[in-house]
Amino acid sequence: DIVMTQSPLSLPVTPGEPASISCKSSQSLLHSNGNNYLDWYLQKPGKSPQLLIYLGSNRASGVPDRFSGSGSGTDFTLKISRVEAEDVGVYYCMHALQSPVTFGQGTRLEIK
Amino acid sequence: EVQLVQSGAEVKKPGESLKISCKGSGYSFTSHWIGWVRQLPGEGLEWMGIFYPGNSDTRYSPSFQGQVTISVDKSISTAYLQWISLKASDTAIYYCVRSSLDWGYRPDYWGQGTLVTVSS
Numbered sequence: 001d002i003v004m005t006q007s008p009l010s011l012p013v014t015p016g017e018p019a020s021i022s023c024k025s026s027q028s029l030l031h032s033n034g035n036n037y038l039d040w041y042l043q044k045p046g047k048s049p050q051l052l053i054y055l056g057s058n059r060a061s062g063v064p065d066r067f068s069g070s071g072s073g074t075d076f077t078l079k080i081s082r083v084e085a086e087d088v089g090v091y092y093c094m095h096a097l098q099s100p101v102t103f104g105q106g107t108r109l110e111i112k
Numbered sequence: 113e114v115q116l117v118q119s120g121a122e123v124k125k126p127g128e129s130l131k132i133s134c135k136g137s138g139y140s141f142t143s144h145w146i147g148w149v150r151q152l153p154g155e156g157l158e159w160m161g162i163f164y165p166g167n168s169d170t171r172y173s174p175s176f177q178g179q180v181t182i183s184v185d186k187s188i189s190t191a192y193l194q195w196i197s198l199k200a201s202d203t204a205i206y207y208c209v210r211s212s213l214d215w216g217y218r219p220d221y222w223g224q225g226t227l228v229t230v231s232s
Contacts, residue, residue, distance in 0.1 A: 001174075039218055041157075048207055048222040049149075049157065060220070092157055096217040100173035101159035 002026050002095050006104035014112045019080040021107045023093035028073045029056075037097040038076050040069055043106075044089040052091075053078065085111055114138040116208045116223035123229045124198050131194040132226045134208030141189040142166045145211035148182060148193045149219065152204045160206075162216060163191060171216075198230045 003026040013019045029037045036056035041049040051060040053069035056076060066081040080087060088111055093104040119133040136146065147162030161172035163182045170182055181194040193206060206226050209219035 037215070037217070041219075043157075048225055049219075050222065051218075051220050054212070054218060054220075090156075094157075094159075096215060099171045099217065100175070101217050103157040103159070106156045 001100055002102055004093055004102050004104040006093055006107050009107055011107055011109045012112045013083045016082050019083050021078045021091055023076045023104050025074045025095055029095050029097050030073050036072050037095055039094045039096055040078050041092045042089050114221045116221055118208050118223040118226045121227040125232055126200055126230055127197050129196050130198055131192050134191045134223050136189045142186055145216035146191045147209050149207045149209055150204045200230050203230050
């Protein structure tokens with residue numbers, strides 16, 4: 001199985017400040033078609049996860065442009081340009097390259 | 113509007129059987145893979161497997177192969193997750209997920225979750 005490793009696991013952020021989460025995979029997520037099969041999800045408190053970013057850098061429908069994803073191969077980053085109170089929750093990276101799909105441990109973002 | 117509506121919370125005893133459901137609406141049910149993700153209490157997310165209603169193709173995570181059964185009734189646009197003999201370690205929230213049209217392994221919509229509690 002592909003192992004997904006996130007850091008940090010806890011991220012306290014002041015509103016209006018930027019935030020960054022790293023995700024590393026144990027093998028390359030770059031498909032022969034040129035796509036990186038890495039997605040990001042946010043699970044807000046008490047809610048189901050929601051898709052934020054797919055194929056490493058594409059925002060899902062309705063996701064604010066303060067969220068951006070980058071990276072290729074085995075190293076990926078999720079950035080929030082200016083954190084808002086509604087961004088609190090647990091962020092998960094996930095590879096969608098093959099079965100079984102696996103998730104990172106999750107990064108808990110909290111407001112300072 | 114795409115919706116995945118799951119059945120309600122369940123409380124069961126070890127050794128009992130269980131089948132929970134997920135009804136999809138607002139999209140072509142037979143065109144998207146549909147599957148399940150487990151979340152143990154206070155823990156992260158685990159992908160269990162997916163089912164393609166168009167041809168009944170099924171993919172299980174090795175961690176769940178033989179432990180659960182994923183099935184679908186196309187006539188009522190409903191997916192199921194079934195256990196023959198529950199264990200206390202099956203206590204978790206189970207999310208139904210629809211996969212995106214272009215790639216079966218990517219969940220793009222999630223149900224509200226079904227809490228399963230297994231306790232003697």
